[in-house]
Amino acid sequence: MVGIVVIGGGQAGASLVAKLRGEGYDGPLTLIGAEPFPPYQRPPLSKGYLLGEMARERLFLRPESFYAEHAITLKLGQPVLAIDRAAQRVLLGGESIIYDQLALTTGARPRHLPAMIGGDLGGVHAVRTLADIDVMEPAFRKGARALIVGGGYIGLEAAAVAASLGVEVTLIEQADRILKRVAAPGTADYFRALHREHGVDIREGAGLDRLEGEGGRVARAVLADGTTLSVDFVIAGIGITPETTLAEAAGLVIENGIRVDAQGRSSDPLIWAAGDCTSFPWNGGRLRLECVPHAIDQAECVAANMLGAGCDYVAKPWFWSDQYxxxxxxxxxxxxxxxxxxxxxxxxxxxxxxxxxxxxxxxxxxxxxxxxxxxxxxxxxxxxxxxxxxxxxxxxxxxxxxx
Structure with a gap:
């Protein structure tokens, strides 16, 4: 029996499969995740988990037994290689899965510093996955010197955790103030003062020229004005971009994410999408949101629509950030x-x-x-x-x- 396949084992994917079962869908249901872990929360990664206040198991959205109990086949650590729309099948390494409906909940990926300026050196990190945090966690030791590149919420949250652990933190923002794209000057002033109270050296209007290494590991950062900083590790908090590689290769319409209609259907009527990877109709234009509540709400709406509900998704954006x-x-x-x-x-x-x-x-x-x-x-x-x-x-x- 051919069933529903969901690609993407994050918040949206987990919400979508749970909602399908909750709405009474009893056909074959497969959730495919590229990471070797069941779906987990991302926001605590760079806060409670990195601080050592949250065990790995507490990150998981549901115990792994939930999926077996609800006849949801989990395929973890198995990146999808391609989508064959003509044959309605998903290609993985060594097998393929036929679908009658497909949902893409592929999320987003972090922007990395370019290799040409030293972004490929050891000790240069991005913050997105559990594996990312596990790799960087040993660097967060008292007295270590960190450079945070980017003064948005990702960079500020990383700076807060590092400073709380006794790391000497310098944060650079190329724009003339932190939070330039996402908040008013008053909010920026509030967080600038907060971080400086905790010893973070915030430098605005400061670009990164290059990173220099020793033995393949980052050792120095040269700023655009020629200033040289000695660093033990670097975190790039320069935003994320929608993960549309599979969708684009399959010929779906991309517009700042996978373009979906108000019900979450892509340009292929058998393929749906939800979460960070989508752009959807909003106030006469299109919008892409990067937040947990949106991932849950849109995924649940899509699940209902895959079963024929015919309901338009109405976003009610809200966000949060914990710092100190x-x-x-x-x-x-x-x-x-x-x-x-x-x-x-x-x-x-x-x-x-x-x-x-x-x-x-x-x-x-x-x-x-x-x-x-x-x-x-x-x-x-x-x-x-x-x-x-x-x-x-x-x-x-x-x-x-x-x-």
Missing amino acids: DVKLQIAGLNAGYDRVVPRPEEGRSASFWYYRGERLIAVDAMNAPRAYMVGKRLIDAGKSADPALVADPATDLKTLLRA
Whole structure:
């Protein structure tokens, strides 16, 4: 009996197969993962797991027994070589699997520093997989010297863990400030101050010219202005790119990810996609999201649609980042904002409210769970909030929900 095959053993893939079974699909179901581990959480990798506060087994989204109990065939450590759309089969090393429907949940891959500037030296790392963390973990020792390249959330999270473990951290950002693409200056100011309090040397407007090695391992970093830094290891936090290699080779339409319709169907009606690897319709354009809630929600929507539900996916973006003792929670998307309203908070708490015209579109909340909760509920409901009330510390934020 021919069944459903899912390629990609991450959050979206795990959510999709669980939802298929939950919705009553009882046919053959196969989940293929390139890594030798069952699907696991990625966010704790560079935080709790690297800090030694979380055992490997706690990363797993479900115990491996779950898949056997639900008749889900796991094929781990088996990268897919190709998709033969004409024959409706997936080619692995030494075997092929026939499908009647296929779902791609291939996620994203990290951008690496180019080999021509020393990115292939030993001790130069990216942060994406469990194996990545296992390889770099021994370098995180007290007194070691680390260079973090990139002042986005990936780089800042890596810097926070390294500094917490006693590593001497220098973080460089080529733009004129950290978080340039993703946050307002106020949020950047907050995190710059936080990291400097923990001894991180943040250098903005600082590009990397090259890395130099000794014995095949990185030893120095030469910055664009000629400054030379002695380093023991380097982490590239310069973003991720959608993993579309298989889809592109199979002839599917690619547009900043695998192009899918509102229901998650690709340009081939028998192939669906969900998670970081997709771009989907959004407010008259297209959007690609990189976050766990999106991976879960879109995957569950796709699973239902593979069984005939015919429901459009409506994204409700939210994100988080943990750095030291600060939890950043972000509701909405701030693209196209023209005004930011800071709200006075107590202690280390802070929040910044983004507006496009009169419309509230996003909130950054640092140790301010109420601001996040209220902002998210407003944005999800398509409502706004009077900026003057938001800025007034006397305003009980919950009253904004009744306006």
